[in-house]
Amino acid sequence: MTDQQQWLRDRGARAQEARQVAARLHAEGVGGVLLTWVDNAGITRVKGVPVRRLEHAAAWGVGASPVFDAFLVDDSMTRGRFIGGPEGDLRLHPDLDRAVPLAAQPGWAWAPADRYTQEGEPHPGCQRRFARRMAERALESGIELRCAFEVEWVAARAGGPAEEPDYPTQGAAYGMDRMIDLSDCLRDLLQALDDQGVAVHQVHPEYAPGQYELSVAPEDPVGAADTCVLVRQTIRAVFARHGLRVSFAPAVEAGGVGNGSHLHLSPWRDGQNLCHGGTGPYGLTAEAEAFLAGVLAELPALLAVGAPAPGSPLRLVPSHWAGAYRCWGRENREAALRLVTGGRGEESTAANAEVKCFDGAANPYLVTGAVLAAGLGGLAAGRTLPPESRDDPATWPPGRLEQLGVERLPQTVAESLAHFQRSGLLKEAMGEVLHDIVCAVRQAETELFAGSPPEQVVAATRWRY
Structure with missing residues (x-):
């Protein structure tokens, strides 16, 4: 079984885990979850989802353009040989093990995200996955x-x-x-x-x-x-x-x-x-x-x-x-x-x-x-x-x-x-x-x-x- 097949097969397990995490967060007064990644300019970027949407986000991901990898510090954009421009999409998948309510942002929780392609393959530009791979x-x-x-x-x-x-x-x-x-x-x-x-x-x-x-x-x-x-x-x-x-x-x-x-x-x-x-x-x-x-x-x-x-x-x-x-x-x-x-x-x-x-x-x-x-x-x-x-x-x-x-x-x-x-x-x-x-x-x-x-x-x- 390939990594991609295993990833798709685990979708149900991720959804079940996310239901449990969402229930815990909801009981703690959380209404939304912030999914973050850090771009190549060093800026932390974010997409937020309602806590009741966390199950779907864990199973299917949240859309985010790969162009964020080409953002500069002033939010202008460049282009590489593989990344840049308006085309394409990625899926942000929250790391549920790191999900935590934010004490200084009442009603919000946070989880770092790994980025995958729409086909379920690891995004080759994902910096977090690079660190994990090493x-x-x-x-x-x-x-x-x-x-x-x-x-x-x-x-x-x-x-x-x-x-x-x-x-x-x-x-x-x-x-x-x-x-x-x-x-x-x-x-x-x-x-x-x-x-x-x-x-x-x-x-x-x-x-x-x-x-x-x-x-x-x-x-x-x-x-x-x-x-x-x-x-x-x-x-x-x-x-x-x-x-x-x-x-x-x-x-x-x-x-x-x-x-x-x-x-x-x-x-x-x-x-x-x-x-x-x-x-x-x-x-x-x-x-x-x-x-x-x-x-x-x-x-x-x-x-x-x-x-x-x-x-x-x-x-x-x-x-x-x-x-x-x-x-x-x-x-x-x-x-x-x-x-x-x-x-x-x-x-x-x-x-x-x-x-x-x-x-x-x-x-x-x-x-x-x-x-x-x-x-x-x-x-x-x-x-x-x-x-x-x-x-x-x-x-x-x-x-x-x-x-x-x-x-x-x-x-x-x-x-x-x-x-x-x-x-x-x-x-x-x-x-x-x-x-x-x-x-x-x-x-x-x-x-x-x-x-x-x-x-x-x-x-x-x-x-x-």
Whole structure:
């Protein structure tokens, strides 16, 4: 039996499960369900259905044009070799296991969607299915990846779409004043996430004016990306109820510190964390070292999905803890790949790596899928890490960067796109259709903002993410 035949045969089972989920949601006061996916510009798109329609949506899907894959950040459209234009249709199928009432949007629930063709075949451009496919490929070799996104955002008083940020707090970076000024809002955020089953690890003020960060527990790659979407939309909804708007954009003010979306990851095998207990650097096993070396090697290309926006290069600057250099180091916040070994006694569970060069404009499903592909490529090639980088590479004397093989990551989207286009590893992992439309969107957004000064780029994109 083919996958398509199995999918069609399971229609009845999906409908039955959806009836049970709809009954539960209805009993909790839910009137509608929001089905989301994230496009290649990093924007979360949505279709809503009445809760009583959830059974039909699960069995037959909800229509959505494939052209959304070709949308740019300003809602204009481009065209790839396979996707673009007014023709065709897809079906959104909710993942019922993730369906949850939204605490900050009373009467609504949320579920991420997988996208299929009208014939019941997986849509080759579906970013969520790409992440799942890479996770399944890893599991076939016995590797389970656990990961989580840190979410950074800037809060501002509500205003017009072109207005500069009007910050609701003037507290110091990392200062208690900021927690006091937005105390009620942040309390409501923690309560909402708890009600939605999100395991929050911490929340704190960040460096930039009005900026905060929240971190959550690790999950499987698809689950981590789902949670990233849910957390961001919950932040937006909670802050809106307090008369505030938020920006996850990589650059909120030209010349300022932008919003990152750092990815923490650790490969596991047979219940053991491969980032601990080995003979490699700081206890890395050979498999963990090879995996991380694969990610490090592909970082210039990975930026095309992890730091993809016209404003991303404005964030990725040296000496801003953004990870502007392709290097690694234990607890080095200037390295693009930071090794976190954990406190004494919890290394076996806490040891992980943090990819610091990614930002809030990234599609989290593309990020987890592409990072997995890069790590698995490193495993297959038996890669090893280069020498560790200490301190800030921007302060090194001339010649030391070349001596240690450390280089500045791409400083424009066009440059990272060129690396992405040359990466046979990522093209094979994504498949021709998804790889092509990601390239098309990156190219079109580059052309859209060609010649624009930083202030114009920031103003045009600040409130889009």
